[in-house]
Amino acid sequence: MSIVEILKALLLTPLIEIWATLFDFIIRHILDPGFAVILLSVSVNILLTPVYFQMERASQKRNKHRDAMLSEIDRIKAHYKGRERYYYIKTIHRQFHHKNWHGLLISPDLLLQVVVFASVYQYLSHKPMMAGVAWGPIQNLAEPDKLLWGVNLLPFAMTALNILSSWKYTPIAKKRYVSLGFAALFLVLLYNSPAALLLYWTFNNLFSYLRNLSSDVLKKSLSKAGAAMAKIAEQS
Amino acid sequence: MKKNAPPNRPLRQRNTWPIDAFAAFVAIFAMSKTAHAYIDPGTGSAILYVITGLVLSIYFGFKNLIFKVEELLYRKKTGFPVCNLAIHCEDPRYENTFFPIMNALPKDAGPVQFFTMYERDASFRPLPDGVQHFAIPPGLLGYSMLNRLEGKVLLTTTPQLDVMMFKRSKKMKHYCYVEHALGESRFVRPFAYDFYDTVLCCGPLLKNNIKTIEKIRGFNSKTLLETGIPHWDELLQAAAQNAPPNDAPVVLIAPSWGPSSLFEVFGLDFVEKVAAQFRVIVRPHPQMRISQAALYEQILGFENVHVDTEPTPASALQKADILVSDISGIVDEFVFIHEKPAIVVGHSVAVDAFEGHFLKDVRSLREIRSDVVMVLSPDDFGAVTTKIAQMLGKDFAKRIPALRNELVYNFGAAGPAAAHQIKEILQCL
Structure with a gap:
């Protein structure tokens, strides 16, 4: 058994089993395959939401730490060169307990995302039930949608959501351009994917975008409410 | 359920290697940037970050190797004795900081080893009795010798211990920095005081500023002693005439x-x-x-x-x-x-x-x-x-x-104050 097979057996197979059970349950009650894919997408997201929120908090903490370090390194780079710059950056790494190989580590939240992505991909890519199944204007869920005179529409819908998400959640211009570049890359990579997979992925992205949006609104409301309470307490 | 083709045919027959390869690449190398619940462009930037990390790791590793080799080339047997109080004087202009301290140091504080990065000839002020002098080369070679010195306390006016070429010796127990001017830690280069065990502060401004920087950086706190500016003692005596x-x-x-x-x-x-x-x-x-x-x-x-x-x-x-x-x-x-x-x-x-x-x-x-x-x-x-x-x-x-x-702390009496503080450090070791 190769390492890839062991990893697959350990990480992907259990999740694929869960997705299969979930999808079978959905399809038994809702006989519409396209809608079942959408519901699978929403259900997976709902199931993973608490985990993602927990990981997002940890990720924010890590990012804050990393940004502080990078800001110090930028300051040093702006003023020093050569040997002096090298030693100062080394000391900044020491200050932030950073080792060069840390950049190669995979973080838990991304690992989860990758595993979920890979398992859903594996599951939907090898699902015979979708073959030849039409859904609405889509002729075959197992093939690219070809909705616009032979051009695939779903990859563009997914990309539009990716662009929207990049625009809203990547405040630094340089990083935003990188995100937009990757949105374009995803468009190319997934353009010829089966409609079922893109349907799943587009709704997955939509759900995540709406969840982040509602989380922002909630945070703002709570912050406003907190400020109002503080004002009342001050006045009394 | 509407069906246009017979079931049980695999969903896709086409080549899926780009996505598989991409997913595998992500799985092996990626690092988080955002925590959205899908593989998205944000994650893509994280991958780019990982690639940058990989390139930087190789670059830093290579550069580190060059500097390590350079340090090794300069490594030389010192043959210096085990020191009690080693004083490191980088330039003749700092001698006036050490003389008031050496002169005030009581005999029971133990011997003093005075390391200068220049030769001292007859034109220099004679060293107090019992002070052993060692001339070491300036620059990398001299620091390479200092970096392997053995003893209790090393006192210096050179900032940035353990930052550039001046490293802590594993066999030196305590590093102590003394100010040679009315400083405030404002115009000194990065990490000037961070890795000293003790700083003999010239005044409250320096003491408070070092504490402020310590809090920001989160390094271990140093012992900050209220010392003063030793060479001002002698300037004051001269001015009194x-x-x-x-x-x-x-x-x-x-x-x-x-x-x-x-x-x-x-x-x-x-x-x-x-x-x-x-x-x-x-x-x-x-x-x-x-x-x-x-x-x-x-x-x-x-x-x-x-x-x-x-x-x-x-x-x-x-x-x-x-x-x-x-x-x-x-x-x-x-x-x-x-x-x-x-x-x-x-x-x-x-x-x-x-x-x-x-x-x-x-x-x-x-x-x-x-x-x-x-x-x-x-x-x-x-x-x-x-x-x-x-x-x-x-x-x-x-x-x-x-x-x-x-x-300024201990105006006119900073030398004796520093000598007393150093003696206490020596006794504690």
């Missing part, structure tokens, strides 16, 4: 050398303008004789002006009633030891490259002493004669000692 009061105010013009010195920036004409109103002593920087020989000759040719070329500025400082300069070290000595005002000409210096980056909200030494040391911007330099007259018209008899008490 007072010259007779002047019958007319004497202005000492003692700028730095190089392209930003007063003489380079404003020319020499202003000296004659000042001399038309006051008695003037000009003290050109000794380095000017070597680096700016033509200008130095012009200065020597001044009429109606006394040009002081003595080896030390002590006599000129004693005779003057006010100092005009562009460097702060001599200004602090003049103001706080001779208790007379000064004018400093210069722009405010940007601190982003220095430790002052973290002290932007803290009142600077320049601001605190502004009523006894007037800061004149180069744009206002045309009015220097008027400003000298203004400063000479003020009474500083109470203000300067009061300010000095605020800024």
